Amino acid sequence: MHRLRTTVARLRPFTAAQTAQSISQSRLLVVERSLRTFQLARCLNTSVTAEPFLNGTSSNYVEEMYYAWLENPGNVHKSWDIFFRNANAGAPPGAAYQSPPSISGTSQGLASVQTLVGAQPNVEKLVKDHLAVQSLIRAYQVRGHHIAKLDPLDISCVDFDDAPCAVGFQNVEFSHYKERLCILTAQGLYGLAESDLDKVFRLPTTCFIGGDETTLPLREIIHRLEMAYCQHIGVEFMFINDVEQCKWIRQKFETPGVMHFSLEEKRTLLARMIRSTRFEEFLQRKWSSEKRFGLEGCESLIPALKTIIDKSSQNGVESVIMGMPHRGRLNVLANVIRKELDQIFCQFDSKLEAADEGSGDVKYHLGMYHKHMNRVSERLISMSLMANPSHLEAVDPVVQGKTKAEQFYCGDTEGKRVMSILLHGDAAFAGQGIVYETFHLSDLPSYTTHGTIHVVVNNQIGFTTDPRMARSSPYPTDVARVVNAPIFHVNADDPEAVMYVCNVAAEWRNTFHKDVVVDLVCYRRNGHNEMDEPMFTQPLMYKQIKKQKGVLQKFAEKLITDGVVTAQEYEEEVAGYDKICEEAYARSKDKKILHIKHWLDSPWPGFFTLEGQPKSMSCPSTGISEEELGHIGNIAASVPVEDFTIHGGLSRILKGRANMVSQRVCDWALGEYMAFGSLLKDGIHVRLSGQDVERGTFSHRHHVLHDQNVDKKICIPMNHISPDQAPYTVCNSSLSEYAVLGFELGFAMASPNALVLWEAQFGDFHNTAQCIIDQFISSGQAKWVRHNGIVLLLPHGMEGMGPEHSSARPERFLQMCNDDPDVFPKLSEDIAVRQLYDCNWIVVNCSTPANLFHVLRRQILQPFRKPLIVFTPKSLLRHPEARSSFDDMLLGTHFKRIIPDDGPAAAIPEKVKRVIFCSGKIYYELTRERKNRGMDDAVVVVRIEQLSPFPFDLVKAETDRYANADLVWCQEEHKNQGYYDYVKPRIRTTVNHTRPIWYAGRDPAAAPATGNKQTHLMELHRLLDTAFDVEAFAGKV
Ligand SMILES: Cc1ncc(C[n+]2csc(CCOP(=O)(O)OP(=O)(O)O)c2C)c(N)n1
């Protein structure tokens, strides 16, 4: 038969050296703890005094010697040979070592060794055979999964045509299983012969197949190992560094009789299989030409998830947050999350009207939140399935962030109450880099969710591509090995095996609070979707699939044969569920309106009115009292703990801050401090995450102080503002944008009462997280009616640093704004708030610390949540003019959407020749140049601080005021970048197309900035020349 190289086909037999290596890897920790780690045959503890040469530093050497000796005793010196023989023959500590012969004559030591070994003529054979048995056991533990029967189609067997694939070996001839074992060990039975099969061997303490017995005949040893490791479950775990964890897993799979289920459990399993299978069949019957990405071929996913949830609920979990792709999503909504069936069925009606604002999403992307009583644990459990885009795996970090937030807000520091489950397709799990990035968050203190259970629907295909073209790793799950997660491969056509591994996975998480992967090896009965013809591309696989009996049918037949249920009971259960579907279908016909609100994955109880509207349409002043400014400023300038030595340079920085506070001014860092500190004081949690955010990429922030003498002794002054403040989280992230931004977005979803910020190291790095920005942040509310107040801090500015590190690409964010450039909004009292409410996100470039302070506080004080994109400065962080007085931050003050010019020209507006509109740092270059040119009376410079939603009303006030002036947009970015394309039509609309908007800025370019400093300065001079040449546009139209 043509064999597809799928799950394991790329694997090759282990060489003895590899076996030794893997054993030695897994034993690394033992080496530290127990000196005689090399000894496989007996209990390993011995004292250093008895064998002083076996100390920590030499243990690696001894271990190497041991493995060399194992391969061939002649590989090592005679004295080592004797030592290992004696040790393995059971010599007590201190007795195994015999000193080598003296040069001069006879050796006392050797003579006595010969006595010891020689006294038992068969010892050598015995030792050899025991070692062989132990190597064999180890080979099963390490590589048993290679020959387990994981593939229900039986087409993914190891690439050796003659390797038997039958489950178990008990019915196979010795010659057959010898061959089979060759795959495992490369050495067959390590020299053991058929005649040894009935010999009894002592079992190592690292093996649990004996149950209560410590010895077993070889035949039984092999049989039990086959049963534990080579049936429908393949356990991949021996790469895990922690010996206790390895031992725990061995116990779970080796202990005889572990896979026992009660009649009740089997019946429940059957009922779940019925629901899973009949749900898809029902959809197929009713809507045969609709895409639904059905689960057929992996129906056991539903009992798998339910088992994980039951077990976790029994262990105390109260909230499960799930992320999953398209495959089987409706089934999961119906049968795991328990969404009402009529709500699902009505989605298939093309005449269903959308009731909500926004554009909505297709049915297999919507999220869901539901709280119910878990029938097994009899405890309440809330379940949410996160809405997600088509972009596979993008939701992974978002789920993790939301999970972390829920844990954080309920004080669940160990993940005992809240957990996440992530589902994956085999192709996406192996192919998408975000999976790897997300795994790397799993053990970081500020990002860990204390273990995620990953379930892979491994249908051995991705759309039309089979695994040999889709990945370079043997399994789709290999990425999980980087974090030492155990991987349980299981044949999804065996629901009991699936249930067993899911139980173990849930227990694993509950015990170790680490990630674990369940790989459901299955198939996809139909094409990629129900409309697709799979025979075009996978003819042989699909010939096999067509012959394949459905898993429910197989399982039901088995249970009926075993007398667990009768045929009649089974049929009644099927009919019962079909009836439930029919009744829901009838009800679904009454539904005429779709409320996406009903599909919210993260409701914020109490934040909106019952109708889902903001409770007001106004935003209070974002200023704070003088006293508060002073207090927070003093905290920012101090080390609020005793006995803490900070760096001298930092002392100077803090002194500088203290000076500013005494002079009632803020620089950029202090402005940010005031915003965070005041929100914290009011009980709003603030979380700032990103690469090197604790100090700040530009060394301006210093939110975490490090004692110069004591490792890990840190102080976060922001947490010393007031005794009843909310906690401040500031965390340097892993070097990832995609996962970390996704994580923070998820964190921000959990609660409206938190300011969650992600800072890019430089603004342009956001593009490696583009999917989170496009698919979630800019469009999330429109698709899923879900508000989110995440803040992106994107350092931006043309400072001669080259093509990268210069531009945060404002044009991209502005291009995604949903405000209409051609419509001047209706003027009203609350226009500013209304505009904010209507927009998809807010884009600002603040030029003063006070404005940054206000815009950050406004994020929380406004009565709804919107993402905020802030282009933050670099050189302005230390610019002497980029400072704000406390006066601009006091109670009664607000964020300024634009900052009009208040210089001499503003006093005589009719004389003004030019209004230069600009945004961000270029303002300071413009005003300096204006001064140098003596043009303070002739030109005004107006800063647009909030680019989107565009402040039409305030810009109009400026254009009206300077009615005789020409209007120029000036930017430091290139013409095809920056803000120009966004602001130009909007200013034109503002002036009703009566006046042109001229451009002063860099020419269009492919790269964001030049790499040449000279060119950079020349470009700057040129654009300033244009900006201040009042004749520059004369005669042009
Ligand atoms: C990031 C991304 N790239 C491409 C696609 C298009 N696409 C949709 S499903 C699919 C195959 C997915 O295969 P797999 O992960 O094995 O899931 P399955 O459909 O087999 O359950 C592809 C390539 C996508 N949705 N997302």
Ligand SMILES: [Mg+2]
């Ligand atoms: Mg697949």
